[in-house]
Amino acid sequence: MNPTAAPLPYLVFDFDSTFTQVEGLDELADIALQGHPDQAAVVAQIRALTDQGMAGEIGFQESLAKRLALLGATEKHLAPLVARLRTKVSESIRRNGDFFRRFADRIYVVSSGFREFIEPVVAEFGITADHVLANTFTFDAAGRITGCDPQNVLSRDGGKIRQLVLLDLDGPVYVLGDGYTDYQIREAGLAHRFYAYTENVARPTVVARADEVLPSFDEFLYQLKLPMTLSYPKNRIKVLLLENPDARAQELFSAEGYQVETVPGGLDEEELIQRIEGVSILGIRSKTQVTKRVLDAANRLISIGAFCIGTNQINLDAAMERGVAVFNAPFSNTRSVVELALGEIIVLARLIPEKNARMHRGEWDKSAQGSFEIRGKTLGIVGYGNIGAQLSVVAEAVGMKVVYFDIAEKLQLGNAVKCRTLEELLTQADVVTLHIDGRPENERFIGEQEFALMKPGALFLNNARGHVVDVPALAAALRSGHLGGAAVDVFPYEPKTNHESFENELRGLPNVLLTPHIGGSTAEAQRNIAEFVPERIIQYVNTGNTQQSVNFPNIQLPVQQAHRLIHIHANVPGVLARINNVLAAHHVNILGQYLKTNELIGYVITDINQEYDQEVIQALREVEHTIKFRVLY
Numbered sequence: 001m002n003p004t005a006a007p008l009p010y011l012v013f014d015f016d017s018t019f020t021q022v023e024g025l026d027e028l029a030d031i032a033l034q035g036h037p038d039q040a041a042v043v044a045q046i047r048a049l050t051d052q053g054m055a056g057e058i059g060f061q062e063s064l065a066k067r068l069a070l071l072g073a074t075e076k077h078l079a080p081l082v083a084r085l086r087t088k089v090s091e092s093i094r095r096n097g098d099f100f101r102r103f104a105d106r107i108y109v110v111s112s113g114f115r116e117f118i119e120p121v122v123a124e125f126g127i128t129a130d131h132v133l134a135n136t137f138t139f140d141a142a143g144r145i146t147g148c149d150p151q152n153v154l155s156r157d158g159g160k161i162r163q164l165v166l167l168d169l170d171g172p173v174y175v176l177g178d179g180y181t182d183y184q185i186r187e188a189g190l191a192h193r194f195y196a197y198t199e200n201v202a203r204p205t206v207v208a209r210a211d212e213v214l215p216s217f218d219e220f221l222y223q224l225k226l227p228m229t230l231s232y233p234k235n236r237i238k239v240l241l242l243e244n245p246d247a248r249a250q251e252l253f254s255a256e257g258y259q260v261e262t263v264p265g266g267l268d269e270e271e272l273i274q275r276i277e278g279v280s281i282l283g284i285r286s287k288t289q290v291t292k293r294v295l296d297a298a299n300r301l302i303s304i305g306a307f308c309i310g311t312n313q314i315n316l317d318a319a320m321e322r323g324v325a326v327f328n329a330p331f332s333n334t335r336s337v338v339e340l341a342l343g344e345i346i347v348l349a350r351l352i353p354e355k356n357a358r359m360h361r362g363e364w365d366k367s368a369q370g371s372f373e374i375r376g377k378t379l380g381i382v383g384y385g386n387i388g389a390q391l392s393v394v395a396e397a398v399g400m401k402v403v404y405f406d407i408a409e410k411l412q413l414g415n416a417v418k419c420r421t422l423e424e425l426l427t428q429a430d431v432v433t434l435h436i437d438g439r440p441e442n443e444r445f446i447g448e449q450e451f452a453l454m455k456p457g458a459l460f461l462n463n464a465r466g467h468v469v470d471v472p473a474l475a476a477a478l479r480s481g482h483l484g485g486a487a488v489d490v491f492p493y494e495p496k497t498n499h500e501s502f503e504n505e506l507r508g509l510p511n512v513l514l515t516p517h518i519g520g521s522t523a524e525a526q527r528n529i530a531e532f533v534p535e536r537i538i539q540y541v542n543t544g545n546t547q548q549s550v551n552f553p554n555i556q557l558p559v560q561q562a563h564r565l566i567h568i569h570a571n572v573p574g575v576l577a578r579i580n581n582v583l584a585a586h587h588v589n590i591l592g593q594y595l596k597t598n599e600l601i602g603y604v605i606t607d608i609n610q611e612y613d614q615e616v617i618q619a620l621r622e623v624e625h626t627i628k629f630r631v632l633y
């Protein structure tokens, strides 16, 4: 803060569930009642009383007296309690510890909790005993906690109000707390603003009365333009998750402090355009199309997570040109697709789709006609990438011969034999399975001609992408009996939600196994994806690391005790020089600099070791060809 500016208002902090994530008395009960047969029940009773008191449902004094009676704590429980509370300081307060130490003379902790545990915890933040106003315990001769000092104004109803009157602070007072009694200070006219502090608990009755709601202390510092550790409060980062990724994704983003909104199904272009404004991170699966128009409407987007392998649904170049880094999960569901494909081959070879349907209609048809073992048969894998190659190994393990075709040179696994042309593969395989990616050039990659080349009675699988197959041609090849069966998991058009019906000409055809794009839909795969993608994105947001981004130059950055400036620009000559000229003109010393480019963009990370002022930041934003610029810390 500028020393000549007006002094900081007095900040009055609550302690329990504000300064720390927990309630001190609840924790004390947990410690004191360890080994007690009714520990869980008594702790639950104490927590319920705390909540009732905090929400203003029962008087504070009543709540306190009842809790102390249940507690059974002694003096010796206080040291472990302090040790525990030191580990439970609210994340954003811990993060901004320097702020507290710097402005300790303007900060008071006013709490209905107890000095015995508050004082040592806040002392680490530079807050001295005379700025802690709290209750004190009373003890009996054996050291048992018997109650609290009745002379202390904070032990009574309306105690915080009386305490503020006694404090008689000269200047504006801002109160930050999670409880009703904190709000009452403002109601009584003893504070100019009340901030409901919701980082740990949000009480509707308190939030409803607040001047502002603070999901973190960063938000308070940001609003008041005070010095802060982060450049931007994490609670302002909005995440929009579509298409039901595993709940773990939401959990990880929320734990990081982001605001997360979920939409169960996919959204079409118009709907997404309506929703994308203000969103910093978009999470999708295979259905949602992220087009240029969507990206144009995305005024705050910094990253897209594809909670799947395929990224053909995202206009990757348009995202790159707008400085939006895209991440996917390239291996998390590979095995699930492989297992499905193997199962499908066996199921089709035994005519199970038909036999199963007939059994459900009450028809018993025990016959070996048209059924065969897969052992010794030739599997033709088109697209020998991660899935194709793994399927190759598994198929050989069950006795199949494997041939494959890929446009790229690939490591041949096991005894698999490479085909020089697609034709070579199609004419010799008993089963053809597609594992190519969904790039636009692969549109209708397999059609009438390719089906005609396949052996009579051959089986066909598509677990890759719907648009790579000419579906009417596939239906015709099945109807004519040229193909013996097909398993299809992906379709050119797929319903947006589970409430939309599935329309496709493959419906009702014999020996055709249709699945609703569930190749990667296993508990294991979804959980892996829901960890992999958020981890990449969070790392990108926090450090600028772009490793494994599918559209950004990949840079793995060293951990550096520095301020980090992240600059994304169009890849034209001279931008790096301009950035460095700005830094030199402002006498900013560079600790480290990392640059990587691709055909469209340049990505420069500059670590500097000193406080920067807003002029430098503005000048860097104005460097010609800048796409996005952000400061990390």
Ligand SMILES: NC(=O)C1=CN([C@@H]2O[C@H](COP(=O)(O)OP(=O)(O)OC[C@H]3O[C@@H](n4cnc5c(N)ncnc54)[C@H](O)[C@@H]3O)[C@@H](O)[C@H]2O)C=CC1
Pocket: 309, 310, 311, 330, 333, 334, 337, 382, 383, 384, 385, 386, 387, 388, 405, 406, 407, 408, 435, 436, 437, 438, 442, 445, 463, 464, 465, 489, 490, 517, 518, 519, 520, 521
């Ligand atoms: N059904 C489902 O739920 C799932 C579907 N997928 C789809 O499977 C595809 C394959 O996944 P991965 O093996 O992980 O991808 P990958 O990128 O590792 O492999 C794709 C391979 O196909 C090759 N390829 C591309 N076009 C080709 C062409 N025209 N002819 C021959 N080879 C061609 C590439 O060179 C590459 O080796 C994904 O792109 C995705 O679309 C992936 C996971 C789940």
Ligand SMILES: O=C(O)CCC(=O)C(=O)O
Pocket: 285, 286, 287, 307, 308, 309, 310, 311, 333, 517, 519, 520, 521
């Ligand atoms: O599970 C999904 O939504 C999509 C799976 C898929 O097709 C992929 O991973 O590419």
